[in-house]
Amino acid sequence: MSGEKHCPLCECHDVARYHEDARRDYLRCCNCALVFVPPAFYLDRRAEQAEYDLHQNSINDAGYRQFLSRLATPLLQRLPDAARGLDFGCGNAPALADMLRQAGCHVALYDTFYAPEESVLDARYDFICATEVVEHLHQPGRELQRLWSMLEPEGWMGVMTKLVKSHDAFVSWHYKRDPTHVCFFSEDTWVWWAQEFGVRLERLGADVIMLQR
Secondary structure (H helix, E strand, C coil): CCCCCCCCHHHHHHHEEEEEEECCCCEEEECCCCCCCCCHHHHCCCHHHHHHHCCCCCCCCCHHHHHHHHHHHHHHHHCCCCCCCEEEEECCCCCHHHHHHHHHCCCEECCCECCHHHHHHHHHEEEEECCCCCHCCCCCHHHHHHHHHHHEEEEEEEEECCCCHHHHHCCHHHHHHHHCCCCCHHHHHHHHHHHCCCCCEEEEECEEEEEEC
């Protein structure tokens, strides 16, 4: 168990058992407050993609685009004209990228399963989007630092993910039932991350986080 008691965000070993259910254990980092699933419970890559293949998202689905507008609208308000960005974890239906392109942005795509073009990770961007992505990351500390290093000065990272509110709420939380969700951020976690990297942090609504370099 000692090998599992390691926060994948801040690498702290001071973690405590937070919850367990019939399928998985959940630990909480005492440093950054990330709640996470130990690696022993991760799906293998094939099973993980099979779960994603079940998603029925469509680029032109009005409801899906309305959902994504909770991030797209405030992001566009903060960007210069013709901004260059990356849709990280774009999935098999990159509706957000389509919305941003229609607004005049230039958007590259990356997804480890559906758009695995590594060269886009060597560029620099005015903005990076990660919608419903960070909860899937096995190494969120490493991935978020890499993304942050790709931003131009004063660039924006827009994140959409459901946030842990309390232990009582977590016990019955539907969000943890997805077997591909292995990292659960709270507002305290994002405050820690912003302080650690000298980041301007804005929380918009229940699940949108804006971070400025």
